[in-house]
Amino acid sequence: MGILIKDAIIVTQDSGRNIREGDIYIEDGRIAEVGDINIEAEYIIKDKKIVMPGLINTHTHLPMVLMIGYGDDLSLEEWL
Numbered sequence: 030m031g032i033l034i035k036d037a038i039i040v041t042q043d044s045g046r047n048i049r050e051g052d053i054y055i056e057d058g059r060i061a062e063v064g065d066i067n068i069e070a071e072y073i074i075k076d077k078k079i080v081m082p083g084l085i086n087t088h089t090h091l092p093m094v095l096m097i098g099y100g101d102d103l104s105l106e107e108w109l
Contacts, residue, residue: 031056033070039063040081053080 032055041047052066062068100108 030071034074
């Protein structure tokens with residue numbers, strides 16, 4: 030049994046970035062179904078909630094680790 034979110038405001042990632050209302054059924058940590066769902070679930074959320082994809086910040090300066098200290102004697106303008 031999974032989690033059922035009823036009457037959610039769903040922010041999609043389709044090409045139109047459509048926002049729609051409906052139900053979401055989550056099973057084993059994955060979205061199994063979206064729409065008008067009437068199914069028995071372990072946990073039911075009935076409040077009007079906004080459901081959207083996770084926001085992940087992929088901005089990183091990891092490659093600069095290899096150059097630590099390389100430009101310590103330079104001004105910012107010279108370094109850039």
